Amino acid sequence: MHVQYAPHPPQYSLELTLEQLARRDSRFGHLSALWARGILGDVVQDSADLQGAHLSLRQGHGLWIGTPGRLDEHGGPDPGDPEPAHPGRRPFEGWTELALDYALALDLAGGWTPAEPDWAAQVAEWGQGVVYTFALSPGRTQPTLTRRLNLSNFFDRAEFDVLVASAFSGVAVVRCHQLSASGTPVVWRVSLASTLEPRSKQPTPAGDRTLG
Numbered sequence: 001m002h003v004q005y006a007p008h009p010p011q012y013s014l015e016l017t018l019e020q021l022a023r024r025d026s027r028f029g030h031l032s033a034l035w036a037r038g039i040l041g042d043v044v045q046d047s048a049d050l051q052g053a054h055l056s057l058r059q060g061h062g063l064w065i066g067t068p069g070r071l072d073e074h075g076g077p078d079p080g081d082p083e084p085a086h087p088g089r090r091p092f093e094g095w096t097e098l099a100l101d102y103a104l105a106l107d108l109a110g111g112w113t114p115a116e117p118d119w120a121a122q123v124a125e126w127g128q129g130v131v132y133t134f135a136l137s138p139g140r141t142q143p144t145l146t147r148r149l150n151l152s153n154f155f156d157r158a159e160f161d162v163l164v165a166s167a168f169s170g171v172a173v174v175r176c177h178q179l180s181a182s183g184t185p186v187v188w189r190v191s192l193a194s195t196l197e198p199r200s201k202q203p204t205p206a207g208d209r210t211l212g
Helices: 018-024 026-037 040-051 097-103 119-124 154-165
Strands: 002-007 014-016 053-059 062-066 130-135 144-150 173-179 185-191
Touching (some): 130 154, 144 154
Antiparallel strands (some): 002 014, 002 053, 053 062
16 A cells, blocks of 8 residues: 655655554554455544645545545635545544544544543643534434534634533533554543433443443
């Protein structure tokens, strides 16, 4: 597989091996599973946002491109992107946490951990990261995704600050994602309505893969 990596904004590019890319994002160490699930494109884009880098993976006639900010609701189209963003786009909207974990291969990378008490202050200091909010809807037993906030985006970061100031009013679950220095996805989870979530339906933290 041919891998090209360019920090954003692009000033230079690097040719990486798949092993080198996996050291930046361990999910690429599960390439066969990403292919089997048909989610390689989603993971490439998510990794581009979390790394703050343009990614291009080519295998035969297949090409997967990740452009930082492409999925941002306030992001503009990239002329070189074959699938540009557009205003009002809300990727993954309505998904459950389990669906998001599956689509982004987070279940293969260790799952989530409970956030620390001062999590909001720590997340506010992240240079790159993505915050997801989930809310309970009428007739639904599990919270579903309502917002995806890219902390590299000025408007999304401002919205995160507003949510913090409002104590996340109307939000049932907050998920904060970033990549560690070793390339392992860090996923913090904050439940703001745990009493409303059926225990058997809650997503599983890292180290415990039992869903029942």
